[in-house]
Amino acid sequence: MPxxxxxxxxxxxxxxxxxxxxxxxxxxxELDGYKAVQNAIAQGDAMAGWIIDTMKASGLRGRGGAGFPxxxxxxxxxxxxxxxxxxxxxxxxxEPGTCKxxxxxxxxxxxVIEGTxxxxxxxxxxxxxxxxxxxxxxxxxIVEKAVADAYAKGFLGKNIFGKEGLxxxxxxxxxxxxxxxxxxxxLMESLEGKRGIPRIRPPFPAVVGLYxxxxxxxxxxxxxxxxxxxxxxxxxxxxxxxERNGGTRLFGISGHVERPGVYExxxxxxxxxxxxxxxxxxxxxxxxxxxxxGGASCPVLRADEIDVGLxxxxxxxxxxxxxxxxIVVLDETVxxxxxxxxxxxxxxxxxxGWCIPCREGTDWIKKTLTRVYLEGGQKKDxxxxxxxxxxxxxxxxxxxxxxxxxxxxxxxxxxxxxxxDYIDGKKxxxxxxxxxxxxxxxGH
Amino acid sequence: xxxxxxxxFSPELAARFDKLVTIYPLKRSALIPMLLYAQDEVGYVSxxxxxxxxxxxxxxxxxxxxxxxxxxxxxxxxxxxxNVQVCTNISCMLRGGYEILDHCKKKLGxxxxxxxxxxxxxxxxxxxxxxCCWAPAMQVNYDFHDELTPAKVDxxxxxxxxxxxxx
Numbered sequence: 001m002p003x004x005x006x007x008x009x010x011x012x013x014x015x016x017x018x019x020x021x022x023x024x025x026x027x028x029x030e031l032d033g034y035k036a037v038q039n040a041i042a043q044g045d046a047m048a049g050w051i052i053d054t055m056k057a058s059g060l061r062g063r064g065g066a067g068f069p070x071x072x073x074x075x076x077x078x079x080x081x082x083x084x085x086x087x088x089x090x091x092x093x094x095e096p097g098t099c100k101x102x103x104x105x106x107x108x109x110x111x112v113i114e115g116t117x118x119x120x121x122x123x124x125x126x127x128x129x130x131x132x133x134x135x136x137x138x139x140x141x142i143v144e145k146a147v148a149d150a151y152a153k154g155f156l157g158k159n160i161f162g163k164e165g166l167x168x169x170x171x172x173x174x175x176x177x178x179x180x181x182x183x184x185x186x187l188m189e190s191l192e193g194k195r196g197i198p199r200i201r202p203p204f205p206a207v208v209g210l211y212x213x214x215x216x217x218x219x220x221x222x223x224x225x226x227x228x229x230x231x232x233x234x235x236x237x238x239x240x241x242x243e244r245n246g247g248t249r250l251f252g253i254s255g256h257v258e259r260p261g262v263y264e265x266x267x268x269x270x271x272x273x274x275x276x277x278x279x280x281x282x283x284x285x286x287x288x289x290x291x292x293x294g295g296a297s298c299p300v301l302r303a304d305e306i307d308v309g310l311x312x313x314x315x316x317x318x319x320x321x322x323x324x325x326x327i328v329v330l331d332e333t334v335x336x337x338x339x340x341x342x343x344x345x346x347x348x349x350x351x352x353g354w355c356i357p358c359r360e361g362t363d364w365i366k367k368t369l370t371r372v373y374l375e376g377g378q379k380k381d382x383x384x385x386x387x388x389x390x391x392x393x394x395x396x397x398x399x400x401x402x403x404x405x406x407x408x409x410x411x412x413x414x415x416x417x418x419x420x421d422y423i424d425g426k427k428x429x430x431x432x433x434x435x436x437x438x439x440x441x442x443g444h
Numbered sequence: 445x446x447x448x449x450x451x452x453f454s455p456e457l458a459a460r461f462d463k464l465v466t467i468y469p470l471k472r473s474a475l476i477p478m479l480l481y482a483q484d485e486v487g488y489v490s491x492x493x494x495x496x497x498x499x500x501x502x503x504x505x506x507x508x509x510x511x512x513x514x515x516x517x518x519x520x521x522x523x524x525x526x527n528v529q530v531c532t533n534i535s536c537m538l539r540g541g542y543e544i545l546d547h548c549k550k551k552l553g554x555x556x557x558x559x560x561x562x563x564x565x566x567x568x569x570x571x572x573x574x575x576c577c578w579a580p581a582m583q584v585n586y587d588f589h590d591e592l593t594p595a596k597v598d599x600x601x602x603x604x605x606x607x608x609x610x611x
Contacts (some may be wrong), residue, residue, distance in 0.1 A: 002578055003591075084469065096533045134480055134517045135573050137586035171467055176480045177517030179571065193475035193512040211469045254535035254576040261577050265571070269493075296572075298536055308557075326576060328535055341454040342537055346571055432542045434547075437532070438569055439558050 005261030057234025059246020064219030095201025097326030241267030299410030335429030557589030
């Protein structure tokens with residue numbers, strides 16, 4: 001079971017109910033739960049505008065990885081629509097290094113439900129879906145119980161909170177194992193009972209989404225922030241972070257640190273401090289080698305590149321991404337050749353096969369790196385890997401192609417010498433994968 | 445009461461499916477949950493499961509097969525009563541995920557996607573299961589087990605073998 005952690009530098013907004021039994025609806029209400037949504041309803045005709053203005057003022061940006069401003073996303077939905085509008089909450093958390101939604105669903109499921117309602121009221125939707133990855137069955141059970149409890153209280157269904165004519169329903173949904181379904185258009189396909197392959201955009205989901213209706217799709221953490229933002233006010237939330245990067249976020253720090261865990265830190269917090277102070281430094285007092293700062297798809301940072309603030313803009317300036325907030329820490333024992341292979345092995349397995357540059361690119365990078373790893377490689381393999389990755393970039397319908405190419409480019413560019421030495425028989429680190437480990441499995 | 449005569453599912457699951465097809469704007473949205481819940485009960489997605497789900501959703505068998513082949517948790521052959529899924533993705537790898545996988549292989553005497561002769565355990569190397577901060581981690585059926593060591597794995601697997609409920 002996820003072990004909760006704590007550090008004095010944390011600013012607990014989203015996580016303030018963690019560890020307090022807030023899965024119980026009465027406890028959640030006692031801790032200011034379902035207050036924000038009632039405040040919104042009390043705005044009467046100004047409700048939608050009030051919510052969207054508050055969200056815009058908060059500077060909240062999407063916590064799934066892309067960092068799109070949430071208030072702006074909500075404002076893109078047309079006011080009137082012939083087809084029903086929907087809210088779709090993405091809890092298909094699958095980016096390696098990321099386990100923050102896991103903790104939210106386990107500790108504070110009602111915040112996701114309340115956030116879904118708020119998003120629905122903002123765009124005029126009467127139905128929301130909360131989609132959890134299939135592996136999260138125990139969390140789905142928790143969320144389903146929470147939804148049932150909210151119905152029993154009259155918070156969901158017809159005439160919510162006793163307000164005549166105001167209806168909102170929530171349906172929970174399980175996936176069945178597919179990283180690609182975390183991509184918003186593939187998520188809609190999956191929820192419509194199809195293979196999780198991406199849709200061509202435009203039209204964007206805010207105009208033509210689920211079942212053809214205008215749809216907003218937000219990560220579970222993004223949605224869970226909404227009630228807190230309405231309660232504290234947009235500017236107060238924004239002030240916790242940095243310019244254009246409002247608030248706090250959950251950072252999952254994993255790998256070679258003394259105290260791995262999910263910590264809530266202000267946007268812009270130092271990556272170095274997050275590793276050395278919050279997470280207690282490198283495990284066993286070893287030296288830091290590299291950091292994958294925002295889930296497996298983010299380009300790696302070398303040990304000398306970690307004096308950077310954890311917000312979307314500063315990370316972009318440092319040549320990487322804040323991504324999903326999953327910080328993976330690598331010590332000096334790691335072989336970058338092996339780590340690069342393990343990373344591409346994942347993306348090759350998860351490529352849905354729809355776009356040829358991604359399907360073939362991930363496969364050939366994996367094959368080439370496998371040959372290098374198993375000591376049959378040549379120097380030009382490194383160039384070939386780089387060439388393949390560069391030619392995947394921007395050439396696919398969804399970001400999975402980029403997600404596979406970007407870290408690959410980071411590894412071979414920043415650690416090229418280590419790849420060359422490996423081919424020359426001088427191995428760094430202590431690799432663990434062997435031919436016994438499904439290295440050349442079929443994938444897809 | 446099932447809307448399908450001679451349902452292959454238990455009365456409880458049949459009733460659940462009757463309701464599930466009514467809660468979405470389009471009933472085909474029930475397909476993926478139905479496949480997974482059917483697998484939970486039957487053990488795998490059999491031909492009969494495919495036929496009945498297609499019938500319940502008014503879609504072709506082929507539509508069901510197309511979706512079935514896409515999702516990694518769905519299987520068309522039985523697994524062990526306890527399906528042991530060891531994560532070896534990056535965060536788990538850094539904290540000994542491969543050691544845990546090797547230990548499971550040795551202890552159970554089976555490899556990736558194989559089942560013990562008595563049908564009790566099957567083993568799978570899986571991609572990230574969302575337990576990165578508590579690595580290394582594995583799932584046995586839907587139960588999460590984390591911060592694993594070989595000794596802890598022994599204790600967990602022995603517990604299942606001694607009759608802990610697999611569902």
